[in-house]
Amino acid sequence: MNLHPDYLLNEVEEPADIKGMSLDQLHELADEMRQLILERDEKIGGHVGPNLGIVETTLAYHYVFDSPHDKVIWDVSHQSYPHKMFTGRAQGFLDPDHYEDVSGFTSPEESDHDFFQVGHTSTSIALAVGMAESRDLKHKHENVVAIIGDGSLSGGLAFEGLNNASKLHSNLIIVVNDNNMSIDDHNQGGLYQGLKELRETAGQSANNIFKFMGLDYRYVPDGNDLSAMIKVFEDVKDIDHPIVLHVHTLKGAGYQPAIDNEMAYHWRGPFNGQTGESTTPQPKESYSEAVIDELLSEIKDGTNIAAINAGIPGMFDLKRFEKAYPERYFDVGIAEQMSVTSAVAMAQNGVRPVVFESSTFLQRAYDQLIHDVALNDAPVVMIVRGGTISSESATHQGTFDISYISSLPNIEYLAPTSVEEMISMLKWAISQTDTPVVIRQPERKLLHRPATQTDYSIIDYEIAHQGSEVAIFAVGDFWQLGEDVRQELQKKLNIDATLINPKTVTNIDQQDLHHLQEDHDIVVTLEDGNLSGGFGETIDRYYSASEMKVLNFGAPREFSDNVPYDVLAEWYHLTPELIVDDIEKVVHQI
Amino acid sequence: MNLHPDYLLNEVEEPADIKGMSLDQLHELADEMRQLILERDEKIGGHVGPNLGIVETTLAYHYVFDSPHDKVIWDVSHQSYPHKMFTGRAQGFLDPDHYEDVSGFTSPEESDHDFFQVGHTSTSIALAVGMAESRDLKHKHENVVAIIGDGSLSGGLAFEGLNNASKLHSNLIIVVNDNNMSIDDHNQGGLYQGLKELRETAGQSANNIFKFMGLDYRYVPDGNDLSAMIKVFEDVKDIDHPIVLHVHTLKGAGYQPAIDNEMAYHWRGPFNGQTGESTTPQPKESYSEAVIDELLSEIKDGTNIAAINAGIPGMFDLKRFEKAYPERYFDVGIAEQMSVTSAVAMAQNGVRPVVFESSTFLQRAYDQLIHDVALNDAPVVMIVRGGTISSESATHQGTFDISYISSLPNIEYLAPTSVEEMISMLKWAISQTDTPVVIRQPERKLLHRPATQTDYSIIDYEIAHQGSEVAIFAVGDFWQLGEDVRQELQKKLNIDATLINPKTVTNIDQQDLHHLQEDHDIVVTLEDGNLSGGFGETIDRYYSASEMKVLNFGAPREFSDNVPYDVLAEWYHLTPELIVDDIEKVVHQI
Structure with a gap:
């Protein structure tokens, strides 16, 4: 009215x-x-x-x-x-x-x-x-x-x-x-x-x-x-x-x-005009908060860290970092290219830069990722948010990140499933100077799960549940979805599926992928992003000349515009029920 | 000495x-x-x-x-x-x-x-x-x-x-x-x-x-x-x-x-210090020349064309265009973002912009491809050179283009196999205003082959040779390699392989891919670029849950630095002999 x-x-x-x-x-x-x-x-x-x-x-x-x-x-x-x-x-x-x-x-x-x-x-x-x-x-x-x-x-x-x-x-x-x-x-x-x-x-x-x-x-x-x-x-x-x-x-x-x-x-976000206060409840704990806590702790322990962002401190709790260490805080303004390239110089000059980027804006520093970070193999640490499938407007759809980062040489793009794993990956990323590391910060419900490795220079897949017939790769944010699919498979098809946390969307664990073929016929990949050029296709290519059947779930090559996630999940077959329906069709073919 | x-x-x-x-x-x-x-x-x-x-x-x-x-x-x-x-x-x-x-x-x-x-x-x-x-x-x-x-x-x-x-x-x-x-x-x-x-x-x-x-x-x-x-x-x-x-x-x-x-x-390039003349022979005809000829002809016929580039006119014979139509020629300086975004405005405002880009530099306009071209579905026409696997220095390796362009919504990325096909695609791209079109200009030996369609709004694969058992997808510049592989397969394994020109690295011809399964067991993709996020993986995904075996050939996820192409071809298995060896291993498994 x-x-x-x-x-x-x-x-x-x-x-x-x-x-x-x-x-x-x-x-x-x-x-x-x-x-x-x-x-x-x-x-x-x-x-x-x-x-x-x-x-x-x-x-x-x-x-x-x-x-x-x-x-x-x-x-x-x-x-x-x-x-x-x-x-x-x-x-x-x-x-x-x-x-x-x-x-x-x-x-x-x-x-x-x-x-x-x-x-x-x-x-x-x-x-x-x-x-x-x-x-x-x-x-x-x-x-x-x-x-x-x-x-x-x-x-x-x-x-x-x-x-x-x-x-x-x-x-x-x-x-x-x-x-x-x-x-x-x-x-x-x-x-x-x-x-x-x-x-x-x-x-x-x-x-x-x-x-x-x-x-x-x-x-x-x-x-x-x-x-x-x-x-x-x-x-x-x-x-x-x-x-x-x-x-x-x-x-x-x-x-x-x-x-x-x-x-x-x-x-x-929505707010009370009288009091000025937000009317949407804020989550009690956040990935951003945990990241800043870790950085502050590392600095206390003597690590020479710089935190860099391009005009988006609020997205990453960075005002708290700035307050604690103003001389280590660099907001370059709306200038993503600058944020990445200056970090490369810092990394090569003995400081540990941690760069905070939003996936949709990091697109503007794509050449800097290639020509400055990857080509120089510069040990920049980068945290990326906003790559997930969401009700975001099309202008800010950030779902291309797995494709545009994982296709580049030298860069390791890690996808943690929990806050403990994220911090474990961050600790490792900062501690080493061999390779650029990008970490995909989860956006969905904050999970607590222990990390299963501390050194990520060689990726060892986490087999969270060993089953057979079907193996589910649940990437990062889609960990819970993977667990739900596993349960639904048990319930509906009486299949005891294997559930795997691949930890990274770039390098693959060839040995684990090879052994999966012994007692699995179907591999399912779940990634919270665009399928085109994504993690699923990397697995497709690995198995392309084998007997393994692979099913990829994620977003198609399109812009979605302010569509609620629940609706997208129906469209894209990202609910446990729809995923299991699709798996069932392939099970019947075998 | x-x-x-x-x-x-x-x-x-x-x-x-x-x-x-x-x-x-x-x-x-x-x-x-x-x-x-x-x-x-x-x-x-x-x-x-x-x-x-x-x-x-x-x-x-x-x-x-x-x-x-x-x-x-x-x-x-x-x-x-x-x-x-x-x-x-x-x-x-x-x-x-x-x-x-x-x-x-x-x-x-x-x-x-x-x-x-x-x-x-x-x-x-x-x-x-x-x-x-x-x-x-x-x-x-x-x-x-x-x-x-x-x-x-x-x-x-x-x-x-x-x-x-x-x-x-x-x-x-x-x-x-x-x-x-x-x-x-x-x-x-x-x-x-x-x-x-x-x-x-x-x-x-x-x-x-x-x-x-x-x-x-x-x-x-x-x-x-x-x-x-x-x-x-x-x-x-x-x-x-x-x-x-x-x-x-x-x-x-x-x-x-x-x-x-x-x-x-x-x-x-190498030159004679006395005369100033180039000491490397120039090819008699070039793709760039044909493209400029076509544009000049279209303008004569009344099409309102603008030619845009970012400081690289020599790469595309653009000085000739400038001389003929200075008011239609736009060199924005070294400013790739500007070249793409201004073209979007031209396209939306009733002019037909043709943007000339080098793959390695176009990386700097990646967000402009996403946020300006793709999101607005702006009918920009773009010619891209330099994406091929080459002896180029690592700084200028342009092989990521298929991945970074073909993963985006709305854009059609065409890969012609010959000069006639390239001009046919260009004519269509200019004639329509429904979609952004990028054309991958071949870099290898100039081929003459007739185009098999004139309207590329729906892609109809060219089945250049109908065989069985093995189907070879030879993308763009790798057309000749595809033909050579076909002959080698005939010679060595007595297989009469099908040879296909897919014409595009984005959209697939689902019907043709479906029918191939009737009398083919193996699909081979040959692309002159990076495999990660490339055309081959698109085909892998299509067949991932089927019986079809797919073999992908292209460059791995790495920088090569001033390595002669012949050496790279050995490393990457891009010679007809090595490709057929790899196919043979899969043939024996079936």
């Missing part, structure tokens, strides 16, 4: 509908939009500060420009809620029953006013340059506008985009939405010193990266001043060359808790 | 050996080094201009600093020949019999004065920052020096490095070796306008990206002036904060042909 049938926003179906409004009405709209952002985020979670801060820019954009003829490209696009409210998707914010109909990112499937599905940072300038170049090849003249936050500017692709933007001899407007990342509690790098100097001199400082790059430049001191934003957009509309509008906005504008605590309110 | 026993260089075994030399002697060394660079490159090919230009910087570096205590990191490292001459590897330049003993890139295996194996650009600043950070954690105080060319600065990782360099409160010296990329025949982007302005104002221009980023800065107008370089290195040695030395050098200095034609002499 629409909670606000009285809102002015109900009259806005297309951006054109705001063009006749008075400034007072636009301000009223701004207030409504802020309320709706908060209501939706409180209920289902989402990006808070970025959307609150961009309200006036969005209003001014749609007041001045003609969307979708003129084209706006939102970097990372998690600040596109206000844009969505004006472009046919207001019900996704007015009516809780429709909250889930509208994604948190731009989506061409939702609206003609969205041009790309985007969830990673730093792409908007490159996209806008491509839009402008193709517009010119079509002899058209619409405006192309990229809106990029200061946080996204640290990613190398943003710089590559700026470098190429200045080649254009035609319209391109790059809005740098600067909401003071540099006043965050730690120094994010030189770029942010430069931006700060520009803000403090109202854009007058001679040190100007944009002008250096040959781009026109204009500073807007208050991007939350609607009239000022309208004025500046009117000034630059139809400009015949590229220009950077450096717009200073307030992240979280209009909601004090989000202003006071911008990190916590950048993205939030 | 040492061709120059009289050279002063013979007395230099360690960098320390030049510290007592007079300036005249150092100049004599510089002349010798230039002569040796040319002699070696004429004989075996290599980087010419970059090494000639860096002679004085290298001399000055080793004269002033104490290698390997002080640490120099060469970006891309193809300019490290002079450095190698001082660090125990002079025979690799003095004696033609030892030319091949020394690689064209830095290599820790060759010398303690090299810290990383490097062949891709833009990594040196990130590596140097990591070196400096780890030095500080070890409470050491040696100098860390990165030497990066202006061409490498356009890659996003270089920017990420600069952004993080300024966080250091300790020694770091970044030498920007600026040899005027921006005076090349086309505009390389805004960064180069800025560098040009700095050169023209002797570093005095207020527009200074390095100062903007909070870095100290000093300009050196003539980096080929040995005394000046010694002076400036003496000045900055042991500096207590990061500084950029912007050094203007002349690419090809000391050899007029390399100065006059810096593109041609950047890297050259």
Whole structure:
């Protein structure tokens, strides 16, 4: 049910509908939009500060420009809620029953006013340059506008985009939405010193990266001043060359808790608007916590450890590490390539770097994994999260990691099944300097199981249960699923299956695989990720010329978008019952 | 045999050996080094201009600093020949019999004065920052020096490095070796306008990206002036904060042909020093030429095509395209991420972008393939070269492409067997807008074979020869190998094998695969690339629970480094004889 049938926003179906409004009405709209952002985020979670801060820019954009003829490209696009409210998707914010109909990112499937599905940072300038170049090849003249936050500017692709933007001899407007990342509690790098100097001199400082790059430049001191934003957009509309509008906005504008605590309110799960507290229960113990505990303990014991991440400390409990050892903590900003390559140098120079990555973002450092880590066989230690099959949006689907890491030479990609095993693997990874080690941090229910080895330089499969006929390889996070399948096989088919923890998705235990053939006809692989190029295929290849029948379970080569895991598990045959049904068919063939 | 026993260089075994030399002697060394660079490159090919230009910087570096205590990191490292001459590897330049003993890139295996194996650009600043950070954690105080060319600065990782360099409160010296990329025949982007302005104002221009980023800065107008370089290195040695030395050098200095034609002499195969002409015969026709012919013809017919590449036009005959249609030609500089993401925008905006990539460099745009191309299902057309198993150096091994592309949703990765098939696939790829298409350009002997389909939206395997018992899948470049294996099977085992061209390494023809089981026991896959995550494993998975025996041939998960293909073919069992031997073993088991 629409909670606000009285809102002015109900009259806005297309951006054109705001063009006749008075400034007072636009301000009223701004207030409504802020309320709706908060209501939706409180209920289902989402990006808070970025959307609150961009309200006036969005209003001014749609007041001045003609969307979708003129084209706006939102970097990372998690600040596109206000844009969505004006472009046919207001019900996704007015009516809780429709909250889930509208994604948190731009989506061409939702609206003609969205041009790309985007969830990673730093792409908007490159996209806008491509839009402008193709517009010119079509002899058209619409405006192309990229809106990029200061946080996204640290990613190398943003710089590559700026470098190429200045080649254009035609319209391109790059809005740098600067909401003071540099006043965050730690120094994010030189770029942010430069931006700060520009803000403090109202854009007058001679040190100007944009002008250096040959781009026109204009500073807007208050991007939350609607009239000022309208004025500046009117000034630059139809400009015949590229220009950077450096717009200073307030992240979280209009909601004090989000202003006071911008990190916590950048993205939030559902929360209580009165108390500010999370309404989703937090698990008592976590893998991240155990990892940080281990690192702190190792440092106390004299190991020279550095912890590196690319702008995602909250994902790994790293603020606690930073507090304990600020000189050992390196947040390189949104710059995954940098996080990996600098770690290689540390590893080669006698320090033990532990790099924390999200699978979906680590994709941006793929060449650094190959050319820097693997080629140099540099003993970097890396923790990767988010590779599992999940209800995540397609933009952040991280399920390609087993494929893109395990296919590389020299790197050992370990997949622990429990917190004890994870810490055991981490201890070993740090203690040795022979090989790069990546550890896949589990995401599902935290399990306690003892580790069965301490030195992982040669992998010895854990045969957790010795049976016959069917052998189940349960990789990492899917350990519990493997145990469930084993029980279901016993129950339904009276098969006493062997259950194996392979520990790694790269190197295989050839001896164990060979011996399995003596009393097993079927091998089942369960991996919490994409099948294409995954662990299962490695086992398929091992047995490809043998009598062994192999069944692989995991995700197919596709993007899933905000689909609940239970539904995916049905689609992909990842429930114990469906897996046993599939096994049964093969049992009957033998 | 040492061709120059009289050279002063013979007395230099360690960098320390030049510290007592007079300036005249150092100049004599510089002349010798230039002569040796040319002699070696004429004989075996290599980087010419970059090494000639860096002679004085290298001399000055080793004269002033104490290698390997002080640490120099060469970006891309193809300019490290002079450095190698001082660090125990002079025979690799003095004696033609030892030319091949020394690689064209830095290599820790060759010398303690090299810290990383490097062949891709833009990594040196990130590596140097990591070196400096780890030095500080070890409470050491040696100098860390990165030497990066202006061409490498356009890659996003270089920017990420600069952004993080300024966080250091300790020694770091970044030498920007600026040899005027921006005076090349086309505009390389805004960064180069800025560098040009700095050169023209002797570093005095207020527009200074390095100062903007909070870095100290000093300009050196003539980096080929040995005394000046010694002076400036003496000045900055042991500096207590990061500084950029912007050094203007002349690419090809000391050899007029390399100065006059810096593109041609950047890297050259063996050439005649007198005439300047190549001494290796060029093939009469090439895939690249056919591709450009097709694009020019399509444009004439009215198709709105753009050709995009990231600084490698020579690899694809693109200068011819540029000459014909300069407004349709986009060289984004060394910025692979930009090349892919801007193409996505073009594709979504009604232009048909054709992106030209080298497999080893495309690794740097992996996330752009996933998050921009695949996720948006953007109908980009891409041509990829260099994925084949080859005598390439490990730094440039491109054999991971089948794995990293074919595991992604939505993208169709086609592998033509002949020039006619390649053009047929290209025509289709351009004509449709349903899906992103990547085409793997063959590298081996150019074959002429007619295409057997024109619409590749549904793949129909080409059964080139219908036999029984054994079915051979010969992928792309390995077509001839497949034909040879078929004949060898006939000859040696009297088996009339089926020969199949699968055309694609992504989607499979399920119907054909199913029917093969009727009268075949063995399937053999031949792919010119890495097996891990490759085409063979896709076939393995299809047949994993069946009676079909599958044998996969390709490269194992390892780096090979300058190993002749014939040797690799023996190691990897890629000759018809070895393949048939392996098949025979399975035949006997059945």
